[in-house]
Amino acid sequence: MSENTPPLAVPEHSVESFTRSFLRELNYGRGVDLDRASANDKYFALSRAVRHYLTTRWLETLRNQHRDQAKTVAYLSAEFLLGPQLENALLAADLEDIARDALANLGEDIEELRAVEVEPGLGNGGLGRLAACFIDSLATLNVPSVGYGIRYEYGIFKQTFVDGKQVEKPDHWLHLGSPWELPHPEYSVPVWFGGHTEEATNSAEGARTWVPSWHVTAKPYNYMVPGYRNGRVNTLRLWSARARHDFDLREFNAGEYTEAVRARTFAENISKVLYPEDSTPQGKELRLQQQYFFVAASLRDFLDHVLPEDYDLHNLPNRITWQLNDTHPVIAVPELMRILVDEKGWDWADAWAVTQKVFAYTCHTLLPEALEVWPVELLGRLLPRHLEIIYRINEEFLEEVREAFPGDELRVRRMSIIAEEPGRAVRMAHLATVAGFKVNGVAELHSELLKDKVLNDFAEMWPDKFTNVTNGVTPRRFVRLANPGLSELITAGIGDGWITDLEQLRNLEPLADDPEFRRAFRDIKGANKHRLAQVLKDRDGIELAGDGMVDAMVKRLHEYKRQSLKLLHIVSLYEGIKSGRIPLESVTPRTFVFGAKAAPGYVRAKETIELINAIGRTINADASLEGRLKVAFPPNYNVTLAEMLIPAADLSEQISLAGKEASGTGNMKFALNGALTIGTDDGANVEIRKLVGDDHFFLFGMSEPEASDLQAEGYDPGAYYESDPQLKAALNLIGSGHFTGGDRDGAAGSIFASLTQRDRFMALADFRSYMDAQERVESAYADYESWSRSAILNIARSGFFSSDRSIQDYLDRIWGAKPIDQNH
Numbered sequence: 001m002s003e004n005t006p007p008l009a010v011p012e013h014s015v016e017s018f019t020r021s022f023l024r025e026l027n028y029g030r031g032v033d034l035d036r037a038s039a040n041d042k043y044f045a046l047s048r049a050v051r052h053y054l055t056t057r058w059l060e061t062l063r064n065q066h067r068d069q070a071k072t073v074a075y076l077s078a079e080f081l082l083g084p085q086l087e088n089a090l091l092a093a094d095l096e097d098i099a100r101d102a103l104a105n106l107g108e109d110i111e112e113l114r115a116v117e118v119e120p121g122l123g124n125g126g127l128g129r130l131a132a133c134f135i136d137s138l139a140t141l142n143v144p145s146v147g148y149g150i151r152y153e154y155g156i157f158k159q160t161f162v163d164g165k166q167v168e169k170p171d172h173w174l175h176l177g178s179p180w181e182l183p184h185p186e187y188s189v190p191v192w193f194g195g196h197t198e199e200a201t202n203s204a205e206g207a208r209t210w211v212p213s214w215h216v217t218a219k220p221y222n223y224m225v226p227g228y229r230n231g232r233v234n235t236l237r238l239w240s241a242r243a244r245h246d247f248d249l250r251e252f253n254a255g256e257y258t259e260a261v262r263a264r265t266f267a268e269n270i271s272k273v274l275y276p277e278d279s280t281p282q283g284k285e286l287r288l289q290q291q292y293f294f295v296a297a298s299l300r301d302f303l304d305h306v307l308p309e310d311y312d313l314h315n316l317p318n319r320i321t322w323q324l325n326d327t328h329p330v331i332a333v334p335e336l337m338r339i340l341v342d343e344k345g346w347d348w349a350d351a352w353a354v355t356q357k358v359f360a361y362t363c364h365t366l367l368p369e370a371l372e373v374w375p376v377e378l379l380g381r382l383l384p385r386h387l388e389i390i391y392r393i394n395e396e397f398l399e400e401v402r403e404a405f406p407g408d409e410l411r412v413r414r415m416s417i418i419a420e421e422p423g424r425a426v427r428m429a430h431l432a433t434v435a436g437f438k439v440n441g442v443a444e445l446h447s448e449l450l451k452d453k454v455l456n457d458f459a460e461m462w463p464d465k466f467t468n469v470t471n472g473v474t475p476r477r478f479v480r481l482a483n484p485g486l487s488e489l490i491t492a493g494i495g496d497g498w499i500t501d502l503e504q505l506r507n508l509e510p511l512a513d514d515p516e517f518r519r520a521f522r523d524i525k526g527a528n529k530h531r532l533a534q535v536l537k538d539r540d541g542i543e544l545a546g547d548g549m550v551d552a553m554v555k556r557l558h559e560y561k562r563q564s565l566k567l568l569h570i571v572s573l574y575e576g577i578k579s580g581r582i583p584l585e586s587v588t589p590r591t592f593v594f595g596a597k598a599a600p601g602y603v604r605a606k607e608t609i610e611l612i613n614a615i616g617r618t619i620n621a622d623a624s625l626e627g628r629l630k631v632a633f634p635p636n637y638n639v640t641l642a643e644m645l646i647p648a649a650d651l652s653e654q655i656s657l658a659g660k661e662a663s664g665t666g667n668m669k670f671a672l673n674g675a676l677t678i679g680t681d682d683g684a685n686v687e688i689r690k691l692v693g694d695d696h697f698f699l700f701g702m703s704e705p706e707a708s709d710l711q712a713e714g715y716d717p718g719a720y721y722e723s724d725p726q727l728k729a730a731l732n733l734i735g736s737g738h739f740t741g742g743d744r745d746g747a748a749g750s751i752f753a754s755l756t757q758r759d760r761f762m763a764l765a766d767f768r769s770y771m772d773a774q775e776r777v778e779s780a781y782a783d784y785e786s787w788s789r790s791a792i793l794n795i796a797r798s799g800f801f802s803s804d805r806s807i808q809d810y811l812d813r814i815w816g817a818k819p820i821d822q823n824h
């Protein structure tokens with residue numbers, strides 16, 4: 001569109017105008033009358049009508065971006081766990097009431113149409129959801145930015161339970177189409193793989209020529225990312241892989257029809273499915289193909305299409321930061337070097353100087369086994385030129401190390417980008433740390449541990465490179481949309497400024513002492529529990545324990561997160577009641593809610609799911625516990641369910657072993673919705689506790705230094721088992737097969753053995769302290785008046801955990817903080 005084209009007008013914000021848009025979309029877009037329209041037709045027409053209101057802003061944003069050539073943040077992420085789009089678009093466009101009324105006038109219920117949407121589950125857990133919160137905040141904060149990722153045809157699997165065991169079903173989220181994506185099949189980027197390298201055709205120092213052997217085409221799908229009512233609509237650009245040509249004609253003519261089609265399928269596999277691993281790297285070739293695929297397309301997109309043709313790339317650091325969301329996109333580093341040296345003919349030193357100023361790296365883990373490593377053989381076969389570039393980066397880097405620490409060859413080996421043992425492999429976190437101008441952790445404790453442990457050698461060499469940006473969550477989705485009752489109450493109390501300035505929640509503090517306000521808060525919590533109870537009943541036939549406490553542990557299933565410790569608490573309560581040690585009347589009525597997917601290949605995690613379900617079955621079927629204890633484990637925990645569940649929770653379980661959870665973001669969502677946390681001193685729990693205050697947080701367990709000391713001394717879970725009779729009784733009950741129909745060999749036996757013999761994440765060591773904290777929870781909850789005061793204070797003091805604040809920190813500390821050499 002030329003600069004002079006008059007902008008489209010935003011359609012009028014009225015029921016009439018919206019109705020017209022809706023019907024037009026139904027007739028022209030779907031080719032049906034209202035009478036004959038399916039729910040999907042109506043959902044599409046509704047979504048498209050909402051989109052009209054955002055499109056003008058979107059085009060404006062793109063036009064301005066093109067005109068201003070302002071510094072842009074490109075968020076490179078293999079995952080964006082977006083959640084339902086319609087509600088967010090309605091909110092951003094300020095159309096919630098108008099759309100509801102328009103549909104009601106036509107005899108339609110907007111809630112029913114909303115239910116048609118299949119959420120795009122293009123992420124595993126925290127990391128992917130964080131990316132989605134960040135692009136929301138980037139748009140709301142008016143930052144010129146673009147998200148780049150992969151349009152997986154299949155997102156995170158759909159979890160079902162069969163006999164209590166997890167069974168994965170493919171998530172074909174696109175089977176009815178998606179009204180939110182705008183494909184541009186005519187605009188595509190080739191991505192090359194394989195082959196060999198040859199002597200360069202240009203004379204640049206360090207150049208080689210890559211002669212690749214096969215390629216695929218990356219086709220973009222654009223998604224609107226609307227800011228909250230600020231007129232900005234950013235773009236999320238997800239790439240889909242297509243075979244370069246429909247058929248190889250030679251093969252086709254020779255009668256090799258199936259062979260030709262097979263090659264096509266092979267290429268298109270690249271964007272077929274999200275790897276369902278969380279905090280575990282997938283050393284699979286296809287995974288590396290995915291990474292290079294989206295990164296190469298994204299770099300090309302920016303360099304060839306966003307920048308003006310005559311742009312002097314020496315100025316790139318003023319124009320862009322590529323933020324690397326964990327190591328998944330790190331192959332972008334050698335890719336940019338390759339473009340600058342081999343294609344543009346820059347000398348190596350010039351190219352490296354620019355490359356080092358445009359990438360910043362966020363690390364999301366502390367588990368050493370979660371750091372990505374690519375075998376040299378694999379990387380060299382798939383991307384031979386990139387491997388050469390990595391070798392040279394490493395050579396020069398190790399020279400620097402030797403200069404800084406003469407004679408310290410052990411250090412050189414530790415820091416090398418290339419690991420020698422067990423096989424030669426590229427350590428992607430090292431490459432990211434060497435190339436990035438900043439490296440950040442995702443919570444204070446995590447960033448400290450990165451500096452002191454995981455990346456300690458690097459922090460000693462470049463102390464200024466390291467910084468912290470504590471994670472955050474978007475208050476639009478996780479308070480305003482998920483909890484309309486609470487949002488209205490807050491707005492009635494302090495105005496609606498909190499939606500974009502979450503620190504304003506502080507103004508709620510005095511209201512925590514107002515009995516009226518507390519009563520209103522309790523009513524809302526009660527209504528949210530009823531809403532949850534209804535949904536769980538309809539969806540899964542699950543009953544809650546009356547109006548009792550809702551105690552929630554929702555997150556990926558992982559040993560370090562310690563769902564097993566939660567089970568030990570439940571079983572110990574149960575055992576205590578059954579043996580008469582705990583009087584039934586003294587037990588707080590409560591429903592333990594779990595939500596957790598296990599990676600399909602993670603056996604222990606799947607056994608834990610089986611055990612949760614087995615324990616749940618036993619407790620839920622026990623008539624004597626009716627109205628006291630329930631275990632609810634709805635399958636397929638996702639963003640949609642999170643929005644239903646979190647607002648209903650009283651207690652938030654954040655019980656990882658200290659030093660293992662990088663941040664956690666569920667913990668923030670719960671606090672913001674007025675749940676109290678029972679948690680270890682881990683990840684962002686540390687900051688939550690500091691802000692809300694010790695009196696309003698149930699801390700338990702070893703600190704990180706205590707845990708690592710105990711590990712170093714030699715941890716013996718057997719000693720805890722033997723010395724704590726209640727712990728022993730709970731474990732024995734599990735081990736005896738009591739919950740598994742007498743079966744001691746399957747999940748129950750395996751988890752019993754692993755906890756008593758190895759207990760890698762020291763659940764047994766923290767058991768006693770956890771039980772004590774649970775007792776404090778019970779007595780605090782008995783005074784629900786004072787509990788609700790604490791809950792309100794949790795909300796009032798959690799404004800820090802807005803992703804708007806995180807993005808502001810990224811702007812201050814990373815994207816804008818480092819003065820960039822204009823003259824380079």
Ligand code: CRA
Pocket residue numbers: 125126127128130278279280326364365370442471661662663664665683
């Ligand atoms: N699994 C961490 O474990 C953190 C998120 C987002 C994780 C969480 O503690 O809140 O990232 N790490 O920063 C990760 O994916 C590759 O590492 C996560 O989601």
